[in-house]
Amino acid sequence: MSLAPGYRLIDVAPSRVGEVLRVASWAFADELKDEDLPHWEIMTPASRMLGVEIDDASRGTVGTLAGVAATFRFGMRVPGGAEVPVAGLTGVGVHTGHRRRGLLTAMMAAHLEDARRRGEVASALYAAETSIYQRFGYGLASWQATVRVPRGAGLRPVPGSEDLLVAIEPVDPARHGPVISSVQARLTRPGSMTLADPEALAARFADPSVRHQSEPLRMLTVTTPDGDPRAFAMLRRRSAWGDDALPDGVVTTQELAALDAAAAHRLWSVLLDIDLMGTVTADPLALDDPLLHLLEDPRSARARVFDNLWLRLVDLPAALEARTYAADVDTVLEVDDPLVPDNTGRWHLTVDGGDARVAAAPEAAPDVRLGIADLGAAYLGGTSLAALASAGRVIARDAAALELASAAFGAAVAPVCNLHF
Numbered sequence: 189m190s191l192a193p194g195y196r197l198i199d200v201a202p203s204r205v206g207e208v209l210r211v212a213s214w215a216f217a218d219e220l221k222d223e224d225l226p227h228w229e230i231m232t233p234a235s236r237m238l239g240v241e242i243d244d245a246s247r248g249t250v251g252t253l254a255g256v257a258a259t260f261r262f263g264m265r266v267p268g269g270a271e272v273p274v275a276g277l278t279g280v281g282v283h284t285g286h287r288r289r290g291l292l293t294a295m296m297a298a299h300l301e302d303a304r305r306r307g308e309v310a311s312a313l314y315a316a317e318t319s320i321y322q323r324f325g326y327g328l329a330s331w332q333a334t335v336r337v338p339r340g341a342g343l344r345p346v347p348g349s350e351d352l353l354v355a356i357e358p359v360d361p362a363r364h365g366p367v368i369s370s371v372q373a374r375l376t377r378p379g380s381m382t383l384a385d386p387e388a389l390a391a392r393f394a395d396p397s398v399r400h401q402s403e404p405l406r407m408l409t410v411t412t413p414d415g416d417p418r419a420f421a422m423l424r425r426r427s428a429w430g431d432d433a434l435p436d437g438v439v440t441t442q443e444l445a446a447l448d449a450a451a452a453h454r455l456w457s458v459l460l461d462i463d464l465m466g467t468v469t470a471d472p473l474a475l476d477d478p479l480l481h482l483l484e485d486p487r488s489a490r491a492r493v494f495d496n497l498w499l500r501l502v503d504l505p506a507a508l509e510a511r512t513y514a515a516d517v518d519t520v521l522e523v524d525d526p527l528v529p530d531n532t533g534r535w536h537l538t539v540d541g542g543d544a545r546v547a548a549a550p551e552a553a554p555d556v557r558l559g560i561a562d563l564g565a566a567y568l569g570g571t572s573l574a575a576l577a578s579a580g581r582v583i584a585r586d587a588a589a590l591e592l593a594s595a596a597f598g599a600a601v602a603p604v605c606n607l608h609f
């Protein structure tokens with residue numbers, strides 16, 4: 189869909205962040221309260237916004253924003269432990285009065301071009317509706333569990349948990365920013381994001397009232413006795429009382445992470461034992477999150493599964509060479525990418541002793557044919573090529589070629605992005 193006449197695509201100056209938020213609040217049907225404005229601003233990467241504006245002669249207005257989008261710069265962990273630069277698309281919205289005139293399409297083309305120019309190998313997002321972004325080459329790269337665990341649920345013991353120290357405090361960006369950065373930087377799970385970009389780190393601390401009817405954000409930290417942060421959870425409590433006068437409050441974590449089994453155990457033993465609370469809700473957790481293996485009764489997690497990261501490879505050879513593979517492989521992928529033609533074509537992927545090489549191979553016979561969205565889905569090892577083939581999305585030369593490629597793209601643990609953006 190091309191941009192309707194009268195609209196123009198622009199880079200939006202940071203000083204216009206208030207206008208951007210007003211368009212987004214129209215698009216998301218939110219009420220933008222004055223007192224929440226500073227929080228929404230913290231949540232918006234103002235240094236990197238684009239938009240579509242229009243002049244309205246009948247009203248005498250010039251340059252009114254009608255569509256907006258913004259981008260964080262993240263480092264994303266990929267299988268094997270490398271960190272790749274990734275564009276984290278957020279706050280996409282088209283004013284309700286301007287929808288379906290090609291504004292999003294124009295902004296997506298500009299976003300992908302911008303990411304390529306900056307050397308980001310992929311673009312990642314959380315989708316408001318899952319049908320929106322596949323047409324732009326995004327694939328479903330990770331699933332997440334949302335859990336609701338009853339207070340007091342039993343955990344299997346983990347040695348070392350008791351030695352760790354715990355603090356619960358009001359969130360404080362100066363004190364807790366380094367804690368979050370330090371833990372995020374050491375997570376090894378594919379899809380984890382590191383927070384070198386100050387705007388991406390600051391966004392963790394936004395706390396608009398529309399997001400909760402509960403206390404302000406609190407920070408739970410787990411550290412070694414010498415002060416090394418090993419886990420954190422940002423959380424809120426909401427008090428509630430049952431009909432029978434029993435306390436039945438809810439703890440909601442905004443995001444949480446733990447670096448090892450002892451830290452996960454300590455974190456969850458605190459979360460599951462907060463006075464007056466009846467339930468802990470937490471997401472986004474990986475489908476193999478340690479909690480599910482720590483619980484004596486895993487079903488008590490009452491997990492529901494949702495899509496997590498949608499991933500779009502921007503620089504195919506750089507992305508494929510950055511990760512490691514579960515097995516050596518020698519395969520030719522034929523990839524179709526209508527929006528980024530440089531990615532289109534046949535690519536020879538050879539993995540030898542863990543070292544991946546990717547070379548254009550226009551003459552080679554393809555082993556596996558797929559669209560760029562499906563390659564994005566498979567990239568973190570969370571969606572198998574075999575599963576995509578079973579849905580007719582990936583076409584392989586034969587069963588053996590599919591099995592080899594699918595096994596190579598696997599990962600030791602399920603990917604997840606544990607940060608909302």
Ligand SMILES: CC(=O)SCCNC(=O)CCNC(=O)[C@H](O)C(C)(C)COP(=O)(O)OP(=O)(O)OC[C@H]1O[C@@H](n2cnc3c(N)ncnc32)[C@H](O)[C@@H]1OP(=O)(O)O
Pocket residue numbers: 189215216255277278279280281282283286287288289290291292293294313314315316317319320323
């Ligand atoms: C990463 C994030 O920030 S996710 C947040 C996304 N934002 C929202 O959901 C807020 C509410 N919705 C909106 O603001 C707008 O409807 C948007 C941004 C989803 C779409 O913007 P528009 O300018 O209307 O999209 P545009 O006109 O470019 O449409 C492009 C194509 O996508 C399709 N499309 C657009 N929105 C949707 C949708 N919600 N579901 C399914 N298809 C959609 C259009 O039909 C069109 O298809 P076509 O090319 O086959 O005709």
